[in-house]
Amino acid sequence: ILAKFKSKGSLNLHLWTNCDRKSMSPTTFKSQLYTHTGERPFACILCDRKFIQANLLTVHLRMHKMEKLYLCSTCGMSFYSSGALWVPSCNHTGEWPHLCKFCGKKYITSGKLAGYLRCHTGERPYSRLCCDKSFHTKSALNIHMRTHTGEKPFKCKCHKAFSERSNMKVHLRSHDKS
Numbered sequence: 001i002l003a004k005f006k007s008k009g010s011l012n013l014h015l016w017t018n019c020d021r022k023s024m025s026p027t028t029f030k031s032q033l034y035t036h037t038g039e040r041p042f043a044c045i046l047c048d049r050k051f052i053q054a055n056l057l058t059v060h061l062r063m064h065k066m067e068k069l070y071l072c073s074t075c076g077m078s079f080y081s082s083g084a085l086w087v088p089s090c091n092h093t094g095e096w097p098h099l100c101k102f103c104g105k106k107y108i109t110s111g112k113l114a115g116y117l118r119c120h121t122g123e124r125p126y127s128r129l130c131c132d133k134s135f136h137t138k139s140a141l142n143i144h145m146r147t148h149t150g151e152k153p154f155k156c157k158c159h160k161a162f163s164e165r166s167n168m169k170v171h172l173r174s175h176d177k178s
Helices: 026-037 054-064 082-093 110-121 138-149 165-177
Strands: 003-008 011-016
Touching: none
Parallel strands: none
Antiparallel strands: 003 011
């Protein structure tokens, strides 16, 4: 991947030859490069997960330690990252500002709406060369890729492992029953 650097006044814009994204931050630029190359240089020492940014690894490590540092002042729910904190706060006010123009379904974030809109348009921009499947969202592609790699990043204390968080949640209910 070739990167171009253009000067715009006193700001340096980092541009990608195969991507529409622009960045003024070298850190963001590097993360975007990792997205294209597939490189994930920040590895968890407790499991086999890897990340494109050090801060994502930090949040992930909090999950291992069950360290929820961010507290919602409205409902008392706690979260691993500050980014997750504002989403339920929006729910408390009843605000769902992003509306699907096809069916009226409402979303809290524009990113979630964008992924959902692809269900209506049929657009499936996320694919890999190893198989002919494509997906509406990047997260759906990542989940599918685990079928090829055998990765099971969600581990229970009983040592069972799962490729999807939802499957682990179902499994955890079996522990609650006993």
